[in-house]
Ligand SMILES: Nc1ncnc2c1ncn2[C@@H]1O[C@H](COP(=O)(O)OP(=O)(O)OP(=O)(O)O)[C@@H](O)[C@H]1O
């Protein structure tokens with residue numbers, strides 16, 4: 001009964017968002033949650049570049065894209081994101097992968113895999 005569902009959080013540079021969204025669309029991702037966040041990684045307190053300007057504060061504006069998948073392979077999502085986002089410079093971002101216990105579509109009451117698909 002229980003089918004594996006996975007949440008993938010991608011936190012990266014704001015300027016990469018449109019390219020990432022397009023690439024995710026091409027592999028069949030339809031639902032996503034996007035937020036503007038503040039974050040820091042390994043370089044806490046050290047200089048990172050924001051729009052070409054060195055910034056010395058700890059927290060930099062980033063974009064977070066959350067997707068939950070069932071049919072689309074997690075590796076495909078991760079590889080697609082890496083391909084688009086990797087510049088090799090610090091601050092390219094991070095990808096977090098979580099198991100999802102359940103999903104409920106409020107309108108229909110569908111759960112799990114069914115809640116992630118569109119059955120009108
Ligand atoms: N350990 C962590 N826990 C939660 N969020 C994190 C963590 N590390 C990074 N992040 C989030 O990911 C964003 C991007 O991190 P960042 O790309 O700077 O990672 P990094 O590990 O420092 O790698 P790099 O050396 O390439 O900069 C951060 O701004 C923050 O929002």
Ligand SMILES: [Mg+2]
Pocket residue numbers: 040041042043090091092
């Ligand atoms: Mg960093």
